Amino acid sequence: MKAISLFTGCGGSDAGILAAGFEVVMTNDILPYARDVYLANHPETDYQVKDVSKIRHFPKADLLAGCYPCQGFSQGGVRNPDAKINKLYLEFARALSLVRPKAFIVENVSGMVRKNFRHLLEDQIKVFTAAGYEVKAEVLNAADFGVAQERRRIFIVGIRSDMGARYEFPVPTHGEGRDRPTVTIRDAIGDLPEWPEGEFYTKDFHWYYMSRDRRNGWDETSRTIVANPRHMPLHPISPAMVKVQHNEWRFETDSPARRFTYREAARLQGFAKGFEFPETEAGSLDMKYKVAGNAVPPPLFEAVARMLPDIW
Numbered sequence: 283m284k285a286i287s288l289f290t291g292c293g294g295s296d297a298g299i300l301a302a303g304f305e306v307v308m309t310n311d312i313l314p315y316a317r318d319v320y321l322a323n324h325p326e327t328d329y330q331v332k333d334v335s336k337i338r339h340f341p342k343a344d345l346l347a348g349c350y351p352c353q354g355f356s357q358g359g360v361r362n363p364d365a366k367i368n369k370l371y372l373e374f375a376r377a378l379s380l381v382r383p384k385a386f387i388v389e390n391v392s393g394m395v396r397k398n399f400r401h402l403l404e405d406q407i408k409v410f411t412a413a414g415y416e417v418k419a420e421v422l423n424a425a426d427f428g429v430a431q432e433r434r435r436i437f438i439v440g441i442r443s444d445m446g447a448r449y450e451f452p453v454p455t456h457g458e459g460r461d462r463p464t465v466t467i468r469d470a471i472g473d474l475p476e477w478p479e480g481e482f483y484t485k486d487f488h489w490y491y492m493s494r495d496r497r498n499g500w501d502e503t504s505r506t507i508v509a510n511p512r513h514m515p516l517h518p519i520s521p522a523m524v525k526v527q528h529n530e531w532r533f534e535t536d537s538p539a540r541r542f543t544y545r546e547a548a549r550l551q552g553f554a555k556g557f558e559f560p561e562t563e564a565g566s567l568d569m570k571y572k573v574a575g576n577a578v579p580p581p582l583f584e585a586v587a588r589m590l591p592d593i594w
Contacts, residue, residue, distance in 0.1 A: 283594045285345040288334055288377060289370070292319035292573040294551060295347050295389065298583025300324070302590075307341050310334055315564035316573045322560040334373045339380075344594055345587075346386040348374045349578055375409045384445055384593050386410070387586055388438040389578050392421045395436060406438060415440030418449055422586070424579040426454035428462065429552040430470035431504040433579060437586050447591040455585070467518055468500040470549045471542075476519050481543035483511035483567065493529040497522060504550045507542070509575030511568055514541040544570040552579040 285304040287296050290311045299306055310330045311317065317329045330337065350370035371388070378386055394403045403419065410417045417440045424433040439449045456462045497516035498505055505515040516523075520539035523531045533539055542550065544567070548557055551574060559570050 283345065284341070284343045285347060286340055286343040286377070286381060286383070288346070288348040288374060289350040290316070290320065290329075291349065291576050291578075292316045293324060294553070294577030294580050295349050295387075295583045296320070296324065296327070297553065297580035298578065298585075299345070299347060299587055301580065301584045302587035304345060304587070307343060310337060313564075313569075313573065315562065315566075315569045318560050318562045318564060319558070319573055322558040334370070334377070337377075340377060343381055344384045345590070346374075346378055346381055346383040347388075347583075347587075348377075348386070349389045350374055351576075371406045371409065375413055378410065378413050378415075382414075382442070384442050385449075385590050386415065386440045387583070387590075389583065389586075390436050390438070392434040392436050395421060403436070410438065410440050414443050416443055416448065418451070420451045422451065422582060423454075424552065424582045425464065425503045426456055426460075427452065427579075427585045428456045428465050428581045429503075429550075429579040430465040430467055431507055431550045431552075431579065433506050433551075433582075435578070435582070439586065439590075441591065441593065445591075445593045447593050449591065450589060452585040452589045464503060466501050467498065467504050467550065470504075471546045472500070473555075474543075474546060474549070476517075477540070478543055478545070480567075481545055482517075483514060483541050483571065485512065487539070488512070492523075492531050495523045495525070495531055504542075507547045507550050507575050509572045511541065511544075511571040514547065514571065514575070516540070517542050517546070544574045547571065547574040548577070551575075551577050552581040553577070554580075 283304045284307045285299050287309040290309040296306050306327050308328045317331050407417050419438045421436050441447050457464050500518045521533045521535040521537045524534050
């Protein structure tokens with residue numbers, strides 16, 4: 283079973299695809315360091331660093347996966363649903379029409395389901411349906427599938443209409459009353475050093491950072507991992523935060539506090555313990571945080587891919 287992956291980043295989606303039994307024959311992104319990280323972990327893959335609109339030919343594949351960015355719908359930062367970046371699904375649709383895979387999987391931010399943005403979600407479903415696919419969409423939480431993080435994302439899955447098959451989304455497997463216990467911060471990073479020099483962002487906690495509670499305990503799941511190191515959640519070694527007033531919090535004690543490292547962020551995303559971040563010219567600390575925070579949790583993508591019907 284062969285797959286193509288677009289808007290891939292450092293390979294969270296692809297780690298899930300590989301675990302589900304696929305061979306990734308081509309992948310793409312515009313960030314050179316995302317490629318460096320990807321190839322350090324999956325050196326056999328053809329990784330093309332270029333604007334996807336410049337790719338005119340694709341290899342044959344059974345599955346097309348894509349995690350095109352849509353910052354205009356994100357829960358954090360400035361929201362602009364009219365921004366050009368939010369129309370990258372049209373490039374994915376172009377690839378879909380050229381490759382004609384038996385199935386596709388798209389992942390994106392859950393904010394797309396909000397009432398004032400839903401028209402663009404509906405347009406994506408319309409475009410993919412017109413390309414000849416039976417399409418379904420659902421919001422899933424990574425914590426429900428063995429990831430030590432609360433991270434809700436929408437998945438859009440399509441099965442080519444002539445396959446005569448239907449897709450059903452996976453049922454949560456982890457948490458209270460389910461087959462497996464919730465994976466906690468301790469489970470994910472408890473073996474790592476507490477103060478690894480050079481791996482965490484050391485600048486001050488600015489007023490916006492202190493406008494909400496950023497810390498969860500060892501035996502909880504993490505808050506959502508982000509790509510901006512300034513906004514990265516706190517490591518549990520940090521003192522608890524207490525509310526002073528609306529949009530103002532402070533640390534309970536004067537004990538040292540720090541954000542998660544980029545390596546811890548990757549673990550909390552569900553990457554394997556041996557996942558590598560190579561030291562290359564493009565690999566600044568900020569960039570390591572960026573590729574780790576932008577990734578799709580591999581166990582979540584794997585769960586979605588494993589539910590594809592046997593159409594291969």
